[in-house]
Amino acid sequence: xxxxKISETMTYAAPPTTVYAMITDPAFQERKCIEAGAKKHEVxxxxxxxxxxxxxxxxxxxxxxxxxxKSIVGPTLSVTETYEWGAAAADGARSGTLTVEVAGAxxxxxxxxxxxxTSGGTQISVEGDLKASIxxxxxKVEKAAAPAVVDAIRAExxxxxxxxxxxx
Numbered sequence: 435x436x437x438x439k440i441s442e443t444m445t446y447a448a449p450p451t452t453v454y455a456m457i458t459d460p461a462f463q464e465r466k467c468i469e470a471g472a473k474k475h476e477v478x479x480x481x482x483x484x485x486x487x488x489x490x491x492x493x494x495x496x497x498x499x500x501x502x503x504k505s506i507v508g509p510t511l512s513v514t515e516t517y518e519w520g521a522a523a524a525d526g527a528r529s530g531t532l533t534v535e536v537a538g539a540x541x542x543x544x545x546x547x548x549x550x551x552t553s554g555g556t557q558i559s560v561e562g563d564l565k566a567s568i569x570x571x572x573x574k575v576e577k578a579a580a581p582a583v584v585d586a587i588r589a590e591x592x593x594x595x596x597x598x599x600x601x602x
Contacts (some may be wrong), residue, residue: 450526484521
């Protein structure tokens with residue numbers, strides 16, 4: 435079974451330490467969930483060695499999904515995102531993993547993530563594989579789910595850009 439590649443980049447006009455502090459701040463994660471339109475959400479940020487584990491669970495309306503996908507997940511899409519960040523390098527760069535899972539649906543994205551300094555600030559890149567383990571309809575479900583995953587990453591970038599401007 436194949437998987438659909440997801441590749442997104444978030445760029446922020448702030449140094450890596452500031453961006454990392456933001457993405458590991460429970461208040462930022464709460465706001466990200468609210469701004470994504472979550473009906474309800476949970477956030478947990480825990481230290482993990484010299485990095486952190488950031489888990490968000492949110493219930494989103496499934497309105498934008500095609501009917502066949504709604505028949506699988508129901509009226510609400512329950513999405514869990516787990517970021518596992520490693521220790522910082524001397525320049526503030528970090529790498530880790532991002533897993534996105536949809537409750538009640540055999541759909542998951544497993545990604546490598548990089549937080550790295552750039553000339554104008556910091557870039558977070560997400561390179562992942564979105565996989566739907568459904569015979570026959572897997573690729574159809576992946577195509578339906580991909581825009582939602584990409585939208586979530588882009589919404590996080592918008593929230594992060596506002597957050598940095600407000601906290602500068």
